[in-house]
Amino acid sequence: SQIRSRVTVCKRLKLKCDRRTPCGSCTKRDTVARCIYSPAAAEKVDLHSLNNRLSQVESQLAQFS
Numbered sequence: 001s002q003i004r005s006r007v008t009v010c011k012r013l014k015l016k017c018d019r020r021t022p023c024g025s026c027t028k029r030d031t032v033a034r035c036i037y038s039p040a041a042a043e044k045v046d047l048h049s050l051n052n053r054l055s056q057v058e059s060q061l062a063q064f065s
Contacts, residue, residue: 009034 010017015025022035 009015009029009031010023010025013025018024021037022032026032026035
């Protein structure tokens with residue numbers, strides 16, 4: 001998945017991350033080389049995404065009942 005959570009510069013400076021590669025904050029601050037994402041943080045975001053998808057499927061199934 002492309003969705004990831006920022007780890008290095010943005011997290012240390014408590015900046016918002018737009019989850020692009022590299023993110024907008026790192027691009028503005030010229031710290032693109034240090035715009036690195038954590039696999040654990042990405043997994044956490046992926047679980048959120050899966051939960052949203054599950055909710056959508058449950059809603060669709062409820063329409064058939």
